[in-house]
Amino acid sequence: MTLAGIELCYLVNEMANKTKDYYVSNIYGITRNSLLFKLHHPEKPDILLMFSTFGLWITNIKISQMEENRLVKRLRNDLLRARITEVKQIDSERIVQITFSGFNQEFVLIGEFFGDGNIILCNKELKILSLFHSIDVRHRKLGVGLTYVPPPSSGLNIFKVTQKDLEEIRSTSTATVRWIGRTLGLPSKYAEEIMRLSNIDGQRLGNTLSSDEVATIYQAAKETIDKVVSGNHDACVVRDDKGVDVYPIPLGDLSQKNVSKVSSFMEGLDSLFSENLLEQGKTTQTDTVSQKITELEHKLEEQNKAISLVKQRAESISKVAKALLDSASIGIISIDDSRVLSILQGNNSLLVRESGVLMVNVNGEKIKINPQSSIQAIASVLFNESKHQLKAIDTIQEEKTKTERNLEAFRKQATIAENSIVFAIQKKKEWYERYRWFFTSDGLLAIGGRDASSNSSVIRKHLSKDDKVFHAEIVGSPFFILKDSEDVLESSVSEVAQATVCFSRAWREGLYGLNAYWVRPDQVKMAAPTGQFLAKGAFPIEGTRNFIQVSNLQLAVGLYQKGDNYMIMSGPPSAVKTQCLFYVIIEPSGTDMTEFAKKIRLEFLKLAENQDVVKAFNIDDFIRALPAGDSHIVESGTS
Numbered sequence: 001m002t003l004a005g006i007e008l009c010y011l012v013n014e015m016a017n018k019t020k021d022y023y024v025s026n027i028y029g030i031t032r033n034s035l036l037f038k039l040h041h042p043e044k045p046d047i048l049l050m051f052s053t054f055g056l057w058i059t060n061i062k063i064s065q066m067e068e069n070r071l072v073k074r075l076r077n078d079l080l081r082a083r084i085t086e087v088k089q090i091d092s093e094r095i096v097q098i099t100f101s102g103f104n105q106e107f108v109l110i111g112e113f114f115g116d117g118n119i120i121l122c123n124k125e126l127k128i129l130s131l132f133h134s135i136d137v138r139h140r141k142l143g144v145g146l147t148y149v150p151p152p153s154s155g156l157n158i159f160k161v162t163q164k165d166l167e168e169i170r171s172t173s174t175a176t177v178r179w180i181g182r183t184l185g186l187p188s189k190y191a192e193e194i195m196r197l198s199n200i201d202g203q204r205l206g207n208t209l210s211s212d213e214v215a216t217i218y219q220a221a222k223e224t225i226d227k228v229v230s231g232n233h234d235a236c237v238v239r240d241d242k243g244v245d246v247y248p249i250p251l252g253d254l255s256q257k258n259v260s261k262v263s264s265f266m267e268g269l270d271s272l273f274s275e276n277l278l279e280q281g282k283t284t285q286t287d288t289v290s291q292k293i294t295e296l297e298h299k300l301e302e303q304n305k306a307i308s309l310v311k312q313r314a315e316s317i318s319k320v321a322k323a324l325l326d327s328a329s330i331g332i333i334s335i336d337d338s339r340v341l342s343i344l345q346g347n348n349s350l351l352v353r354e355s356g357v358l359m360v361n362v363n364g365e366k367i368k369i370n371p372q373s374s375i376q377a378i379a380s381v382l383f384n385e386s387k388h389q390l391k392a393i394d395t396i397q398e399e400k401t402k403t404e405r406n407l408e409a410f411r412k413q414a415t416i417a418e419n420s421i422v423f424a425i426q427k428k429k430e431w432y433e434r435y436r437w438f439f440t441s442d443g444l445l446a447i448g449g450r451d452a453s454s455n456s457s458v459i460r461k462h463l464s465k466d467d468k469v470f471h472a473e474i475v476g477s478p479f480f481i482l483k484d485s486e487d488v489l490e491s492s493v494s495e496v497a498q499a500t501v502c503f504s505r506a507w508r509e510g511l512y513g514l515n516a517y518w519v520r521p522d523q524v525k526m527a528a529p530t531g532q533f534l535a536k537g538a539f540p541i542e543g544t545r546n547f548i549q550v551s552n553l554q555l556a557v558g559l560y561q562k563g564d565n566y567m568i569m570s571g572p573p574s575a576v577k578t579q580c581l582f583y584v585i586i587e588p589s590g591t592d593m594t595e596f597a598k599k600i601r602l603e604f605l606k607l608a609e610n611q612d613v614v615k616a617f618n619i620d621d622f623i624r625a626l627p628a629g630d631s632h633i634v635e636s637g638t639s
Contacts, residue, residue: 436478
């Protein structure tokens with residue numbers, strides 16, 4: 001499918017809102033004509049933006065590189081760390097401009113999503129710095145060093161069209177549906193929907209319409225356009241004999257089509273366009289190998305034919321030899337005997353003489369014989385030739401075996417190449433996943449800092465009046481917050497105290513028997529006393545501290561399910577056992593974090609009913625759940 005101008009308008013509005021104040025943290029080449037932008041915001045989840053010659057969309061699928069993209073290096077040089085300041089569409093054309101600002105520079109990335117498509121990088125004066133492919137046609141030129149100029153408009157600006165503009169249809173002899181589609185730059189599916197809403201036959205000629213009918217068509221067009229652009233969608237993926245498409249709104253009669261609902265038009269586009277990219281990548285990766293496989297399959301076929309042909313020839317020669325040998329029993333002793341001709345003819349052979357040499361021609365194979373030899377000797381020569389032919393089969397068979405081995409190797413290579421297309425679904429993360437977190441056995445959320453920066457963020461951004469603040473009696477302790485815990489719940493307080501100690505320096509150094517304490521939010525001061533300095537992530541505590549002794553260093557890592565999403569949760573065993581599907585309990589000392597994360601992942605795979613859920617997590621996801629330092633597993637099980 002190709003994007004319509006009204007669909008692109010909706011996408012641009014969505015992206016302008018969602019990417020506000022985001023900056024580019026990385027750019028990946030996916031295919032020769034597709035790029036993936038990783039956008040970062042200090043306080044919001046990362047966004048993956050796919051930019052291709054056939055469209056742009058926000059994606060939750062991260063695809064590994066399948067082809068070299070020659071624009072990547074230049075784009076990284078100019079756009080990394082640059083902030084998105086504007087996303088706009090040129091009129092109603094299928095052209096998007098994204099403006100990036102940073103380091104006192106401004107760049108504009110332009111996507112043209114018609115024809116073969118194009119990706120163009122310009123400076124703020126729209127001078128072209130790099131582009132996917134140059135253009136030199138009668139009405140425009142695009143090339144490095146030239147100023148970017150959009151193509152001439154092919155119709156009305158659909159967002160500014162008036163009823164008066166549509167009155168022109170009454171002076172044409174074109175079918176109404178065709179005129180509407182061409183003039184407004186709409187695909188046939190939208191033009192047909194407009195005519196359906198108007199209750200007017202789309203095949204009627206424009207000059208047969210009344211002014212009232214034009215007004216009806218205008219209202220139907222305006223309604224359809226407004227629904228798509230505003231996001232008033234009921235999106236679905238539609239599959240039929242013509243292919244696959246994504247509709248932001250129902251279009252026409254869908255009863256005879258395979259229709260599946262999607263939560264948003266963007267999600268549907270992501271599913272379809274990403275599927276197309278993956279198929280394109282698989283084709284690219286396997287094209288060369290497939291060509292070799294075809295060549296080897298042809299070679300194998302020819303070798304099988306050769307073996308069959310040689311076998312037939314050897315059998316025919318042997319049959320003639322046997323016939324000549326049998327002829328001796330009826331008194332034939334010489335090849336010159338007139339009866340020999342009929343015997344040969346009866347076995348599809350004959351005598352021929354070339355350059356004075358007598359030969360027996362058996363199905364085109366000529367065997368030289370000595371006319372002075374006895375009939376038995378001549379039969380023996382033919383038998384020997386038959387054996388010689390059969391030995392040739394052994395040689396062909398050896399070559400055939402080599403071909404079969406090569407063919408199998410290339411088929412495996414094709415499978416490996418196809419499977420080398422790696423992609424991962426980027427699940428939507430909860431806000432608390434950027435911190436240490438777990439739900440207590442009472443169902444309360446606890447969050448803690450990972451480092452000085454997140455320690456500060458936990459207190460400054462997420463501390464509320466009904467929370468409790470925890471810290472351990474050791475330098476290098478995180479701050480933990482027990483959310484919405486105005487009423488003291490002994491089990492939850494004990495669990496957060498244990499987590500605070502375990503995620504401190506105590507785990508790495510194996511320090512047992514430490515205390516943690518909790519205080520109210522108003523006891524935590526955001527600034528150091530006058531004349532004093534506090535390190536980042538540290539806060540003064542005033543008033544009484546409520547101490548809790550933590551007798552053991554023990555944590556659990558489990559798989560937590562929230563709706564359709566799964567997360568790796570790490571916290572005290574009592575909390576993880578209560579809240580998670582399955583778990584492993586860990587203690588200090590043993591294996592370093594990376595290797596230990598691999599062990600936990602293997603243990604999860606053993607415990608999981610659906611291994612695909614676990615496989616969706618990479619090793620880094622498990623490392624993020626672990627305390628700093630070496631660890632070992634002491635127990636595992638299901639809840």
